[in-house]
Amino acid sequence: xxxxxxxxxxxxxxxxxxxxxxxxxxxxxxxxxxxxxxxxxxxxxxxxxxxxxxxxxxxxxxxxxxxxxxxxxxxxxxxxxxxxxxxxxxxxxxxxxxxxxxxxxxxxxxxxxxxxxxxxxxxxxxxxxxxxxxxxxxxxxxxxxxxxxxxxxxxxxxxxxxxxxxxxxxxxxxxxxxxxxxxxxxxxxxxxxxxxxxxxxxxxxxxxxxxxxxxxxxxxxxxxxxxxxxxxxxxxxxxxxxxxxxxxxxxxxxxxxxxxxxxxxxxxxxxxxxxxxxxxxxxxxxxxxxxxxxxxxxxxxxxxxxxxxxxxxxxxxxxxxxxxxxxxxxxxxxxxxxxxxxxxxxxxxxxxxxxxxxxxxxxxxxxxxxxxxxxxxxxxxxxxxxxxxxxxxxxxxxxxxxxxxxxxxx
Amino acid sequence: xxxxxxxxxxxxxxxxxxxxxxxxxxxxxxxxxxxxxxxxxxxxxxxxxxxxxxxxxxxxxxxxxxxxxxxxxxxxxxxxxxxxxxxxxxxxxxxxxxxxxxxxxxxxxxxxxxxxxxxxxxxxxxxxxxxxxxxxxxxxxxxxxxxxxxxxxxxxxxxxxxxxxxxxxxxxxxxxxxxxxxxxxxxxxxxxxxxxxxxxxxxxxxxxxxxxxxxxxxxxxxxxxxxxxxxxxxxxxxxxxxxxxxxxxxxxxxxxxxxxxxxxxxxxxxxxxxxxxxxxxxxxxxxxxxxxxxxxxxx
Numbered sequence: 178x179x180x181x182x183x184x185x186x187x188x189x190x191x192x193x194x195x196x197x198x199x200x201x202x203x204x205x206x207x208x209x210x211x212x213x214x215x216x217x218x219x220x221x222x223x224x225x226x227x228x229x230x231x232x233x234x235x236x237x238x239x240x241x242x243x244x245x246x247x248x249x250x251x252x253x254x255x256x257x258x259x260x261x262x263x264x265x266x267x268x269x270x271x272x273x274x275x276x277x278x279x280x281x282x283x284x285x286x287x288x289x290x291x292x293x294x295x296x297x298x299x300x301x302x303x304x305x306x307x308x309x310x311x312x313x314x315x316x317x318x319x320x321x322x323x324x325x326x327x328x329x330x331x332x333x334x335x336x337x338x339x340x341x342x343x344x345x346x347x348x349x350x351x352x353x354x355x356x357x358x359x360x361x362x363x364x365x366x367x368x369x370x371x372x373x374x375x376x377x378x379x380x381x382x383x384x385x386x387x388x389x390x391x392x393x394x395x396x397x398x399x400x401x402x403x404x405x406x407x408x409x410x411x412x413x414x415x416x417x418x419x420x421x422x423x424x425x426x427x428x429x430x431x432x433x434x435x436x437x438x439x440x441x442x443x444x445x446x447x448x449x450x451x452x453x454x455x456x457x458x459x460x461x462x463x464x465x466x467x468x469x470x471x472x473x474x475x476x477x478x479x480x481x482x483x484x485x486x487x488x489x490x491x492x493x494x495x496x497x498x499x500x501x502x503x504x505x506x507x508x509x510x511x512x513x514x515x516x517x518x519x520x521x522x523x524x525x526x527x528x529x530x531x532x533x534x535x536x537x538x539x540x541x542x543x544x545x546x547x548x549x550x551x552x553x554x555x556x557x558x559x560x561x562x563x564x565x566x567x568x569x570x571x572x573x574x575x576x577x578x579x580x581x582x583x584x585x586x587x
Numbered sequence: 588x589x590x591x592x593x594x595x596x597x598x599x600x601x602x603x604x605x606x607x608x609x610x611x612x613x614x615x616x617x618x619x620x621x622x623x624x625x626x627x628x629x630x631x632x633x634x635x636x637x638x639x640x641x642x643x644x645x646x647x648x649x650x651x652x653x654x655x656x657x658x659x660x661x662x663x664x665x666x667x668x669x670x671x672x673x674x675x676x677x678x679x680x681x682x683x684x685x686x687x688x689x690x691x692x693x694x695x696x697x698x699x700x701x702x703x704x705x706x707x708x709x710x711x712x713x714x715x716x717x718x719x720x721x722x723x724x725x726x727x728x729x730x731x732x733x734x735x736x737x738x739x740x741x742x743x744x745x746x747x748x749x750x751x752x753x754x755x756x757x758x759x760x761x762x763x764x765x766x767x768x769x770x771x772x773x774x775x776x777x778x779x780x781x782x783x784x785x786x787x788x789x790x791x792x793x794x795x796x797x798x799x800x801x802x803x804x805x806x807x808x809x810x811x812x813x814x815x816x817x818x819x820x821x822x823x824x825x826x827x828x829x830x831x832x833x834x835x836x837x838x839x840x841x842x843x844x845x846x847x848x849x850x851x852x853x854x855x856x857x858x859x860x861x862x863x864x865x866x867x868x869x870x871x872x873x874x875x876x877x878x879x880x881x882x883x884x885x886x
Contacts, residue, residue: 205668233668238699242661245654245696249629249665252652255672257665275655381627381650381666383678388645390630390653392637 191216197328205250207235213350240265244272254380263290277312282335299538300350317450434483440472460546484519498553509566534569603646608806610796621780631688632656660700680707686727701760757791771814803852820874
């Protein structure tokens with residue numbers, strides 16, 4: 178491992194991401210504005226306008242077309258990038274499924290924001306979780322430095338011959354996109370060593386005509402799905418390798434598939450994704466200082482799902498408290514479901530308590546994390562685990578008032 | 588035209604799965620004849636995609652991309668940008684869309700492509716309904732036509748709204764070239780493709796593509812039906828370039844619209860039902876308006 182660079186720049190998370198995308202030398206960028214993604218693509222548009230980044234920036238009339246334009250660019254053999262949030266990601270969904278099925282190594286940023294209705298521009302993971310199924314590698318970031326570094330890794334992962342799938346870097350809107358942090362920016366020469374120019378396996382070329390987007394029936398559709406699934410499973414190793422090789426060059430490692438923090442002897446382990454992990458680490462430090470055996474697992478790679486890595490990190494705990502910034506309505510948070518499934522065939526099997534938290538940016542404070550821990554510890558001490566997920570820090574006063582006034586009926 | 592087979596030069600190979608008498612297949616062959624080999628084709632979901640692309644049996648002898656129903660022009664923008672950034676700017680880009688993707692679901696993407704002015708030719712093969720899914724009405728379906736979602740019933744005589752004027756929408760984007768063409772005049776169609784591809788920027792070409800299944804005529808009559816659409820003034824064949832008047836194909840003797848309508852099952856009710864007379868009069872008025880607007884009648 179080389180000595181990590183100590184020079185840090187104080188800049189907005191969006192700029193840290195835009196700088197990383199620039200360092201990756203994309204040839205085509207296309208985007209449509211949506212808060213809180215905007216600063217990223219504004220920064221990139223300016224870099225192109227100033228000649229700092231030799232790329233084509235295609236301004237489009239919708240997120241649907243943004244994803245479509247980079248689909249076309251990628252198929253024509255170049256590195257391509259987009260970013261969106263919330264409704265924009267939903268609008269891209271059809272294209273993203275298509276890009277995964279066409280095995281296009283596009284990279285996109287999901288600047289997390291909740292979904293309508295009610296409309297809100299504040300962050301949670303409901304948007305990107307809705308995109309967990311197409312065959313898109315999904316990485317969630319804790320801070321601006323990780324966001325910067327992960328974007329560079331994302332191109333490596335997407336373009337790996339064993340993967341060739343879209344890769345999405347998820348960053349909490351506002352908390353990461355609009356907050357200023359000290360960030361060590363990567364050096365272009367080293368990025369060029371880490372990420373060589375994109376060499377497509379095949380691309381649209383009149384000298385060698387090929388057909389993409391063909392029709393198949395029941396005889397082969399399943400085989401195509403199976404191949405995408407296998408590529409996603411192979412991505413588990415590629416994500417680890419991308420993080421390790423990045424660390425070897427740049428001296429920073431934010432976790433590969435997961436990152437553990439004070440989990441070795443923990444009885445309660447809290448699992449979460451994204452920026453909230455930073456708060457949880459602080460809360461864990463506080464609880465540890467009071468003698469509580471508690472740790473954290475940051476799930477960095479959510480798709481493909483790193484079941485084995487998570488199992489190896491947490492099997493010894495009594496209770497796993499899973500904090501989801503999303504919910505599958507009528508079920509529970511997505512991470513909680515996946516963790517329960519991961520343990521079904523494994524022993525020992527800790528209890529799992531699922532919390533839905535931080536929707537639309539509802540603050541998850543140190544005290545909130547402490548409440549999560551207390552509830553989980555009660556289960557560790559013998560209390561029955563709740564069968565339904567728990568909504569953390571609900572405004573009970575509002576719900577009671579609504580009940581008392583019959584929802585405002587006259 | 589020469590009787591020598593052009594099969595070996597066809598960029599759309601024979602043996603595809605189009606219905607016999609498919610107007611769209613003829614449109615595609617002719618467009619590719621005008622385009623040549625140095626082209627990348629993007630095709631929206633629809634009949635053309637379905638009948639040319641069964642896996643391992645692709646009929647395309649040029650690079651061909653089928654993305655989705657409503658995003659072909661946006662994909663083409665990405666293709667064009669990538670070509671220009673990699674020194675392959677001389678490669679042409681053609682987009683094919685049926686009327687469903689062009690007039691309806693993909694109109695937003697089409698407008699975005701027009702506005703950005705990416706160098707590509709958009710070809711709409713207009714068969715005037717959703718034929719791939721079984722003849723449902725689109726906004727390109729002409730007034731009075733019987734489709735499965737604008738059916739003829741005791742309270743309704745087919746489609747109640749006139750056809751959307753998409754070339755006018757294209758012209759409103761100040762494109763460098765907008766034209767319509769017909770498979771009844773193949774040389775004109777090929778020349779328009781060549782001309783369009785010689786002009787930089789976003790171009791729009793709408794080609795009438797009769798569908799024997801959806802319109803209800805004998806598969807041997809496809810070209811004849813296309814010719815009648817032109818000769819009645821219902822499908823004016825013209826070119827438009829900025830600052831110039833429409834250049835339309837003149838008609839020596841414009842025929843009454845009945846000549847075109849009566850050979851198609853989708854308009855049969857207009858002749859069977861007494862109320863059909865009013866509708867026929869409205870359709871004749873549309874043809875007359877076309878004749879006046881585009882100067883179709885030869886002096």
